[in-house]
Amino acid sequence: MKIYVDSADISEIESALALGLCDGVTTNPTLIAKTGKSMEQAIKDICSIVDGPVHAEVLSLDEEGIFKEGLELSRISDNIVVKIPMCHDGLKATKRFSEEGIDTNVTLIFSASQAILAAKAGASNVCPFVGRLDDISVTGTDLIDEIVSIFDNYPEIDTKIIVASVRSPMHVIDSALIGADIFTIPGKVLTQMEKHPLTDAGIAKFLEDAKKFT
Numbered sequence: 001m002k003i004y005v006d007s008a009d010i011s012e013i014e015s016a017l018a019l020g021l022c023d024g025v026t027t028n029p030t031l032i033a034k035t036g037k038s039m040e041q042a043i044k045d046i047c048s049i050v051d052g053p054v055h056a057e058v059l060s061l062d063e064e065g066i067f068k069e070g071l072e073l074s075r076i077s078d079n080i081v082v083k084i085p086m087c088h089d090g091l092k093a094t095k096r097f098s099e100e101g102i103d104t105n106v107t108l109i110f111s112a113s114q115a116i117l118a119a120k121a122g123a124s125n126v127c128p129f130v131g132r133l134d135d136i137s138v139t140g141t142d143l144i145d146e147i148v149s150i151f152d153n154y155p156e157i158d159t160k161i162i163v164a165s166v167r168s169p170m171h172v173i174d175s176a177l178i179g180a181d182i183f184t185i186p187g188k189v190l191t192q193m194e195k196h197p198l199t200d201a202g203i204a205k206f207l208e209d210a211k212k213f214t
Contacts, residue, residue: 012187024052047077057083066093098122131165
């Protein structure tokens with residue numbers, strides 16, 4: 001099991017690193033826009049503090065544009081993973097990256113059929129979005145179950161499943177029970193995972209009882 005931080009915020013990433021909860025980082029154009037930095041600078045800053053994979057997303061949707069942007073991103077650091085939106089040309093570019101030995105993440109996966117195609121194209125990772133499926137009244141973790149079951153049927157598939165669009169600790173727990181490989185989690189949800197009201201009550205009780213010994 002690995003935990004990635006779904007953020008481009010250096011302070012969030014540093015907080016996770018301090019707890020040993022940052023095996024890698026996933027970014028996207030929306031997260032990077034919040035930093036006010038250019039794509040290149042934001043990725044460079046993250047790579048300067050993170051040793052694990054850093055996923056950086058292309059903006060093009062045509063094969064040549066995706067491939068060109070991906071090559072440029074891969075030159076920023078050795079730990080870059082090129083993040084590619086699920087589309088026809090994206091699959092074609094994914095195959096080319098695979099042939100070049102460049103790691104990829106095919107993102108915006110919303111069906112098992114998409115995950116199958118991405119894996120066959122040579123994707124290093126697929127990124128199903130559980131929260132966005134929940135938003136349209138479809139149980140997102142059911143998709144994780146389907147993909148895990150399918151990939152388990154075929155040992156030659158070494159594509160990793162990254163659970164994305166994580167909105168709550170339950171998304172993590174349910175996906176972990178299913179057997180997903182990686183969870184990319186926003187800082188807010190990582191903090192929620194630390195908390196439990198009974199833990200808080202227990203600490204308060206211990207501190208109260210400890211006063212009896214002073």
